[in-house]
Amino acid sequence: MLRDREAILTFVDEVEKEYGKIDILVNNAGITKDGLLMRMTEDQWDAVINVNLKGVFNMTQAVSRSMLKARKGSIITLSSVVGLHGNAGQTNYAATKGGVVAMSKTWAKEFGGRNVRANCVAPGFIQTPMTDVLSEDTIKGMLDATPLGRLGQVEDIANAVLFLASDESSFITGEVISVSGGLML
């Protein structure tokens, strides 16, 4: 759906009609299509850019109108440690995850005067279907580079998102919270 602006506008319209306004947007959906730069196809590049970057643009543009009108809102976008440090084999993914940080900092500046905040959460290595497909060697390498010595769980990410969604973080905007067990790529 994220690649379809019309579908997003219809969806956001329906949510606004049902609930009156939208207070929180979590841009969570994301995909990978990995490959070393020399082997990466244009299709791999386009697919990841269209969902992870353009999808976030589409969704945030559609939802922020309601937030700006209400003079309140929190936009949280899932980045990645890969977007902050880079990762071999993930040119497309890293570009999108760094891009959402830059977009969020821009929105923090554009929307701050209307009390609408924009922040990112940058997960490290989290146990989900996205990482279930990785080889044992890759997993071992990631664990060795994680000072806390374990995979993250979805609850670890959800807790950070919840904090940024709540008024507990009402003076925080334009920031990135890494939830990575200390992972340095």
Ligand SMILES: NC(=O)c1ccc[n+]([C@@H]2O[C@H](COP(=O)([O-])OP(=O)(O)OC[C@H]3O[C@@H](n4cnc5c(N)ncnc54)[C@H](O)[C@@H]3O)[C@@H](O)[C@H]2O)c1
């Ligand atoms: N799992 C990790 O270790 C990890 C690490 C860093 C960042 N992240 C980020 O966290 C977020 C969630 O990742 P995850 O591990 O839960 O991934 P996942 O693959 O388990 O889930 C991704 C979700 O995105 C949805 N999605 C994909 N394309 C879509 C589209 N075009 N329109 C609507 N929905 C679409 C899928 O249906 C799925 O529900 C992603 O943005 C990912 O890049 C994950």
